[in-house]
Amino acid sequence: MSMFCYQCEQTAGGIGCTKVGVCGKNEDIASLQDTLLFGLKGIAAYAHHARELGARSEEVDAFVHDALFFTLTNVNFSLEKHIEMVLKCGEINLKVMELLDKAHVAHFGSPVPTEVFTGFKEGFGILVTGHDLLDLEELLKQTEGTGINIYTHGEMLPAHAYPELKKYKHLVGNYGTAWQNQRTEFEAFPGAILVTTNCVMPLTANQTYGDRIFTRSVTGLQGGNHIADRNFSDLIAKAQSLPSLPAKAGAYTLTTGFHHNAILGLADKIVEAVKNGKIKRFFLIGGCDGAKPGRNYYTELAEKIPQDCVILTVACGKYRFNHLDFGTIDGIPRLIDLGQCNNAYSGIQVAIALAKVFNCGVNDLPLSFILSWFEQKAVAILLTLLHLGVKNIRLGPSAPAFVTPGVFKVLSDNFGLQPITTPDEDLKAILG
Template sequence: MFCNQCEQTAKGIGCTQIGVCGKKEDIAGLQDLLTYALQGLSLVAVEGRKIGITDNGVDRFTAEAVFACLTNVDFDAERFKSWINQAVKLREALKEKVAAAGGNVTFEAEHANFTPASTVAELAAQGAALDYINGLDDNEDLRSLKQITVYGVRGLAAYADHAAILGQEDDSIYAYIHETLAEFTRKGQELGELVAIALKCGEVNLKAMELLDTGNTGTYGHPTPTEVPLGAKKGKAILVTGHDLRDLELLLKQTEGKGINIYTHGEMLPCHAYPELKKYDHFYGHYGTAWQNQQKEMPEFPGAILFTTNCIQKPADSYINNVFTTGLVGWPEVSHIDNNKDFTPVIERALALDGFTEDTDKGSVLTGFARNTVLGVADKVIDAVKAKAIRHFFLVGGCDGAKPGRNYYTEFVEQVPEDCMVLTLACGKFRFFDKKLGDIGGIPRLLDVGQCNDAYSAIQIAVALASAFDCDVNDLPLSMILSWYEQKACVILLTLLSLGIKDIRLGPSLPAFITPNVLNVLVENFEIKPIAETPAEDLQTILG
C-alpha cells in the first residue's frame, strides 16, 4: 500500500500500512484497481466519441466510481468489487457498440483488456500488484503532475456527480474525465503537455461547479443571509452531515409532522440559507463544527446521524449504531440507505433515542453570503473600498483536518485588522465561523460564502469586483489563504490556477505528491507559496 493523496498522509510522505484516514491495505488496492479498470473503460469511451457514440450510463458510472476513490468516501470492499466488475462489463458492452459502428477497439494498454479476479481478496491483490502511483510514470516530475491531475479528476468527478443528481450535466466534463484517464495509460508525455492537462482539469471543474450552483439555486433558490442557532431544541433529533442538499430535502419531507428536529453539521450549515430548505419548521439549527476536528462533540448528539456524499472520518464505535450513510458513502459497519432514499430506518432510530431533554442556547452564526447576496450590496462594498473603509479582503477557506497546524487559520482571522473583511467557505471555516468580527458599514466582516463547491460563488464575486474596479482579479485588494485536505481542494486549486489567479497561500503543509521541480513551476508561474510560520508574518507581507 502507498497513498499520499491527502494532506495528513503519514510523515508528510505517504501511508504504507494503513491510511491516516482509516483506509486499510485492501481498500487501497481495490481503489487502485478500480481506477485502472476505469482507465480501460475510458479508452473505449474516447474511441466512441470519435465516431459519435456516447453512453450516459457509462458517463455517470465513471463519475461516480472515480468519486468513490476520493479520500474518506467509501471503505466498503464489497462495493468496490461491484464497481470494478461493472466497469469491465460496461467496457465490453461499449466495445461492441464502437466496433459495430466501425470504430477502433484494439488497444495496446492492458487496461482495456484487464480481467478482474473473482474474490475481494484476489482483487485487492491485483490492485496492490499494480503499484499504481509509481506506475504512472518513470520520471518523478511527470509522475507528480499526473498525480495532481488524477486527484483533481477525483474532485471534479465529485462535483459532476453532485450536479448530475440535480439534473445538471455537460458532456464536455465526462469527455475530459475519459480523455485524461485514457491519456494516463501511457508514459513519457512532455512536462508542458501535462501542465496543460492539469490546468484543463481546473477549467473543466469551473464548469462543473457552475452546473452544481445552477442545480442548487435552481432547485432551492439563492441563499439569503440567515441566522442559524448553534444550540439545541428539546425533542427528538437527526443530524445531517456531508454535502448533499437533495438528501437533506428528502429527509425534511419525510420527517414532517413526526416530532423530529433536523440539525446540520459540517458543510451542511449553508443549507439553512436556501429558501426551499429553510421553509421547513423542524429544520432547526447547526450542531458541532467539523467532523474531523471536533469528533469529541459528536457522541453528545442524542439522535440519529446521517452521512451524505463524502464526509471526513468514520464514526466512533461508541455510537456507530446511530449512524446511517447514503449515496457513495460506505463503511461495512454502518447501515446504508439505498438509492430509493427511504429514510425510514433513520427516522425510526431517531424516534427510539432520547433526543435532547432540554433547550440549550449556544448562540448563533450567520450564513448565506453567496454571490447573489454579496453582489446585491456590491455598490456599498465598492464605495467602502473607495472611501478606504475597507482596506483588504481575505478569502480564508478550504478543508479542515485533525493534523496540528490548522490553528493558524483561526489565529489569522482573529488577527485580521478591523478595516479588512474575511470571506470563507468549506469546512475549514469551522475553526473560526463563530467569531464575532463586527461589521463595516452594516456589512458583516465575516461572510460565509458556503460549501467548498461555492468556490464558484467566490470566483464570481472576485470577477465582478474586478470588473467594477476595471482591473484584473490579481490587482484587487484580495488575498487567498487556503487550507487543503483532499481532492476537492486539489481541483479547486487547479481551477484558481487555470483562471490565472496568483499569490495563493496554501497550508497547513504542501502536498507530498508535488516534487521540488513541479513546485518550482507553480512558484514561477503562479507565485503560489506555503503559509508562513505565523499569521502575523503573512499579514505583514500582504498588508505592509
C-alpha cells in the same frame, strides 16, 4: 496510490520500480498525474450532485474520460503537456461548479444571509452531515410532523440559507463543526445521524454510535447502516427510539448564505466602502479542514486581520473561526460565509465582478487568497484558481505530499504559489 509503470511493466513502487509512475525517471510527471487524478475526483463529486438534480454537461463528462485516458497511456512524458492538462482540470472544475450552483439555485432557490441556531430544541433529533442537499430535502419532507428536529453538521450548514429548505420549521439549527471532529461530536449527539457524502470518519472500538449512524448513496461506513435510496423510514424509526433531546441554548449564532447573488446585492455599498478607504482589503480564507497540527494558523490569522478588512470564507475550513464575532463595516459583515466547498464559485464571481467595477485584473484587486487543503475537492478548486491566473496564493498547512519539489517550484515560479509561514509574517508581507 498505485499506478502501473510502463517502463518496467510492474506496479509502480513495487520490486524493480523505485518511484511512482515512471521508474524514477521523472517523478514530477508522476506528481502531476496524481494531482490530475485528485482533481478528477473533485470534479466527479460535483458532477454527481449536479446529476442528482438533473444537470449534466457533455463537456465535463468528456474531459473526465480524456483525462483518465491521458493518465492510463503514459505515452507523453512532457512536463508542459501534463501542466496543461492539470490546468484544463481547473477549467473544467470551474464549469462543473457553475453547473452545480445553477442546479442548486434552480431547485432550492437563491441563498440569503441567515442566522443559524447552535443549541438544541426539545424533541427527537437527526443530525445530517456531508454535502447532498437533495438528501436533506427528502429527509425534511419525510420527517415533517413527526416530532423530529433536523440539525446540520459540517458542510451542510449552508442548507439553512436556501429558501426551499429553510421553509421547513423543523430544520432547527447546526450542531458541531468540521468533519475531523466527528468522532467526538457524534458520540455526544444523542440522536440519529445521517452521512450523505464523503468526509466520514471510520468507526473505532471507542465509538458507540454505530447503531444510530446511517450512510447514503456511494458513502459507506463499516459498522454503520446504509440506505441505498431516499427512503429514510429506518433512520426515522431509529431517531424516534432514542431519547428526546433537551432544550439547550447555543453558545453562539452562526451566519451563512452569502451566495454571490446576495453579495452582489451589496455591491454598491462594498464599492463605496473600498473607494472611501473603509475597506482596505479582502481575505479569502477557506478550504478543507483537517486534524494536522498547524491548522490553528487560520484561526490566528483571522483574528489578527485588521478591522478595515473583510474575510470571505468557504468550505469546512471556516469552522476554525466562524464562531467568532468580527463585527461589520458600514453594515457590511466582516465575515462572509460563501457556503459549501463548491460555493468557491461564488467567491470567483465576486472577484470577477469587483475587477470589472474597478477596471482591473483579479490580481490587481486588494484580495488575498489563503487556502487550506486536504482532499480532492480542495485540489480541484486550487487548480481552478491557477487556471484563472490567480497569483500569490498561500497554501497550508503544508504542501500536498503528492506534489514534488519540482512541481511546486514550477507553480511557484509561474503563479507565485507559496506555503504559509506564520500569521504575523504573512500579514506583514500582504499588507506591506
